[in-house]
Amino acid sequence: MAPRAVRVGSARFRMDDLLQTTINGIASGSIYALGAIGLSLVYAILKLVNFAHGDFMTLGGYVAFAVNVSLGMPLVVAIAAAVVAVAVLGLVTEELIWRPMRKRGAGLMQMLLLSIGLAFVLRNLILLTWTGESRKLNVDDTASYGIGIGRVSLLQILVIGIAAAALVGVGLLLTRTYVGKSMRALSDSFDLAEVSGIDTKRVVTYTWILGGGLAGLAGVLAAVFTTLTPNMGWTLLLGIFAAIILGGIGNPFGALVGGLALGLVQEWSTNFVEPTYKEAIGFAVLILALLFRPNGLLGHATRTG
Amino acid sequence: MTKRRRLMALLSVAVAIGAGAAACGGDDDKSSSSGKVGELKVGVLVPLTGDLAPFGGPNAKAAQLGADAVNEAAKKAGVDINVKLVTEDTKTDPQGSQEAATKLVESDKVNVIAGPMASSETIPTAENVTVDAGVPLISPSATAPDVTNIEDDGLVFRTAPSDALQGKVLAQVLGDKIGKDATVNIGGRNDAYGNALLEQFTQAWEAGGGKVGVKVTYNPEASSLDSEANKLAGGNPAAWVVVDFPESWQKMGPALLRTGKWDPAKTWTVDGLRSPDLPKKSGVKVTEGMNGTVPTSLDAPAGKAFDALWKEKVKTDRQTYDAQEFDAVVLYSLAAVKAGSNNGADIAKALTDVSAPGGTKYTFEQLPEALKAVAAGEDIDYEGASGPIDFDANGDPASASYGTWQYKGGKLVDSTAVFPVKGAG
Numbered sequence: 001m002a003p004r005a006v007r008v009g010s011a012r013f014r015m016d017d018l019l020q021t022t023i024n025g026i027a028s029g030s031i032y033a034l035g036a037i038g039l040s041l042v043y044a045i046l047k048l049v050n051f052a053h054g055d056f057m058t059l060g061g062y063v064a065f066a067v068n069v070s071l072g073m074p075l076v077v078a079i080a081a082a083v084v085a086v087a088v089l090g091l092v093t094e095e096l097i098w099r100p101m102r103k104r105g106a107g108l109m110q111m112l113l114l115s116i117g118l119a120f121v122l123r124n125l126i127l128l129t130w131t132g133e134s135r136k137l138n139v140d141d142t143a144s145y146g147i148g149i150g151r152v153s154l155l156q157i158l159v160i161g162i163a164a165a166a167l168v169g170v171g172l173l174l175t176r177t178y179v180g181k182s183m184r185a186l187s188d189s190f191d192l193a194e195v196s197g198i199d200t201k202r203v204v205t206y207t208w209i210l211g212g213g214l215a216g217l218a219g220v221l222a223a224v225f226t227t228l229t230p231n232m233g234w235t236l237l238l239g240i241f242a243a244i245i246l247g248g249i250g251n252p253f254g255a256l257v258g259g260l261a262l263g264l265v266q267e268w269s270t271n272f273v274e275p276t277y278k279e280a281i282g283f284a285v286l287i288l289a290l291l292f293r294p295n296g297l298l299g300h301a302t303r304t305g
Numbered sequence: 306m307t308k309r310r311r312l313m314a315l316l317s318v319a320v321a322i323g324a325g326a327a328a329c330g331g332d333d334d335k336s337s338s339s340g341k342v343g344e345l346k347v348g349v350l351v352p353l354t355g356d357l358a359p360f361g362g363p364n365a366k367a368a369q370l371g372a373d374a375v376n377e378a379a380k381k382a383g384v385d386i387n388v389k390l391v392t393e394d395t396k397t398d399p400q401g402s403q404e405a406a407t408k409l410v411e412s413d414k415v416n417v418i419a420g421p422m423a424s425s426e427t428i429p430t431a432e433n434v435t436v437d438a439g440v441p442l443i444s445p446s447a448t449a450p451d452v453t454n455i456e457d458d459g460l461v462f463r464t465a466p467s468d469a470l471q472g473k474v475l476a477q478v479l480g481d482k483i484g485k486d487a488t489v490n491i492g493g494r495n496d497a498y499g500n501a502l503l504e505q506f507t508q509a510w511e512a513g514g515g516k517v518g519v520k521v522t523y524n525p526e527a528s529s530l531d532s533e534a535n536k537l538a539g540g541n542p543a544a545w546v547v548v549d550f551p552e553s554w555q556k557m558g559p560a561l562l563r564t565g566k567w568d569p570a571k572t573w574t575v576d577g578l579r580s581p582d583l584p585k586k587s588g589v590k591v592t593e594g595m596n597g598t599v600p601t602s603l604d605a606p607a608g609k610a611f612d613a614l615w616k617e618k619v620k621t622d623r624q625t626y627d628a629q630e631f632d633a634v635v636l637y638s639l640a641a642v643k644a645g646s647n648n649g650a651d652i653a654k655a656l657t658d659v660s661a662p663g664g665t666k667y668t669f670e671q672l673p674e675a676l677k678a679v680a681a682g683e684d685i686d687y688e689g690a691s692g693p694i695d696f697d698a699n700g701d702p703a704s705a706s707y708g709t710w711q712y713k714g715g716k717l718v719d720s721t722a723v724f725p726v727k728g729a730g
Binding site: 017027028127131134141142151222226236270275278279 | 353354355358396495521522523524526527528529531532533535536552555556559562563564565588590591
């Protein structure tokens with residue numbers, strides 16, 4: 001592999017290709033980042049590794065499809081519907097599954113396995129309702145505009161714009177509001193937060209609204225960006241987990257950085273090696289990064305002993 | 306101890322019953338001279354979901370047409386064969402296909418299997434499931450040259466020709482259009498089908514003096530293909546050659562168009578993207594003017610008759626490889642009658658015999674006569690709805706004809722020109 005890659009690289013590497021793959025990388029990185037922040041929040045606060053997060057996203061995509069295509073409403077309404085629907089799904093699963101399980105003292109592993117089961121149930125319900133045919137939202141997926149020596153598509157503008165707005169919103173929420181600060185307190189130590197008088201039940205509710213809503217939004221954007229199939233979220237989930245680990249587990253800002261870094265590395269790699277390897281390159285970089293920063297890009301060194 | 310003895314007694318009774326049943330089965334099988342088959346269970350592996358989903362439904366219907374034709378003809382001819390189909394979804398996935406095949410073989414106990422469609426499904430399904438189980442497999446559409454080389458104990462066949470031929474035809478047709486020494490960019494899905502076709506095309510194209518500018522193989526599962534598209538579109542080639550399936554083309558096609566450098570009317574592709582509903586699904590702009598090759602049944606002995614049958618019974622648009630699936634079911638039935646058995650291994654041995662030259666020629670229109678002749682022990686040569694078929698020693702059709710097609714005004718238009726090629730395998 002290596003010698004051939006270098007040859008291809010030196011022969012074909014050009015400035016406009018670098019710019020183009022940067023735009024592409026930010027776009028696909030935005031989707032990883034949005035998905036990763038929701039998943040990371042839920043993990044940090046509830047200690048739940050939610051394998052159903054990808055299928056939460058898929059459901060968001062299909063709700064948007066139902067509103068945008070089946071009912072013919074504008075994309076904005078579809079996004080709102082998807083965000084609300086998946087946030088509600090998060091709350092319902094909290095009431096029916098996660099809280100009762102926590103009460104019975106279920107550990108990380110039991111919850112993780114439960115979430116995998118939930119993922120299969122959701123995916124097959126989606127398959128039953130909407131069949132396996134691939135779908136698209138009602139967005140012009142052929143439009144693109146030249147900017148200087150690069151080109152940006154309408155899809156990329158939509159994805160990057162909406163994701164950026166949502167990420168700034170989440171950032172402000174976490175750093176400036178009481179609820180956001182409470183969430184971060186819970187993620188540092190659930191018990192300490194509880195004894196210092198924070199209404200943890202309320203914060204858990206907000207966590208699901210935020211985590212679920214972000215999953216719904218990420219799902220719509222993924223459906224806009226690629227094609228909508230029942231496997232869409234599941235295939236994205238691996239990259240999302242990688243983004244979380246790369247950025248530093250449990251740190252929402254790390255998830256943002258990790259998502260963008262993963263997207264950029266994958267797309268940049270297409271300048272040097274066969275594009276079919278881009279996912280593998282992304283994970284190779286993940287391993288390398290962890291060798292040098294075992295706690296992720298934004299992770300703090302942990303005390304041992 | 307008593308408990309254990311009772312268990313042993315129970316077990317021996319069970320074994321005795323089993324042996325009795327097996328003996329009965331043996332008796333049934335022995336009446337071979339009169340061409341008695343009884344029930345022939347055909348497992349149908351089709352991609353109802355996944356990247357080949359547009360092909361799955363029509364192919365399942367083609368298999369049903371074949372079964373109906375045989376059952377009707379058998380009644381007319383007084384031959385004892387009753388074809389029953391069990392259909393399973395492969396999800397256009399190697400793993401899904403193997404799971405479906407395992408279910409068909411172990412739980413449904415099918416005698417033979419028609420399908421799966423994709424080469425990437427067919428190779429592992431044959432190697433890991435059907436060959437070991439002694440169940441013959443006929444794929445209607447696995448065109449990758451590697452299918453020829455499966456170690457199959459004579460159990461793997463296909464009614465579609467190897468892409469060793471299609472790559473040559475594509476190079477020939479494209480050379481006539483844009484000149485044999487032109488530079489083309491080529492791209493395709495990174496799987497058995499895509500890689501093999503691109504390789505076969507490249508060999509034929511470069512042998513004719515042409516050049517390949519950029520080659521891009523991509524992961525059809527990737528969530529975005531913008532960088533891949535940008536690479537493939539670049540360099541101002543005289544034409545593009547792409548190999549893909551309909552569902553993944555809904556990602557790649559628009560991505561290519563978004564580069565602003567790609568022109569569908571200068572793009573050539575193959576059988577995998579020939580699907581009547583593709584312009585509607587991926588957007589007319591993404592397919593308009595695209596050209597392709599496909600194994601054709603236009604000059605097939607029973608091509609026109611099959612077209613008429615399809616329009617009368619199924620009523621939807623024809624789909625690529627429907628006739629090949631139909632032929633697979635009919636060939637199994639003829640071979641079963643020839644073997645006088647529904648045993649998979651016996652059927653596989655008779656398949657070449659009923660399809661290859663030598664003996665009286667019959668098409669599906671003379672199916673009652675064909676069944677009668679086979680049952681009487683005569684040598685026949687089935688002339689298919691998809692082509693003459695004539696299985697060679699590798700289980701591949703010995704010759705094939707290709708046609709060309711184009712998306713025009715959002716519709717799939719087949720050209721009437723036919724390119725026959727000899728010497729497959």
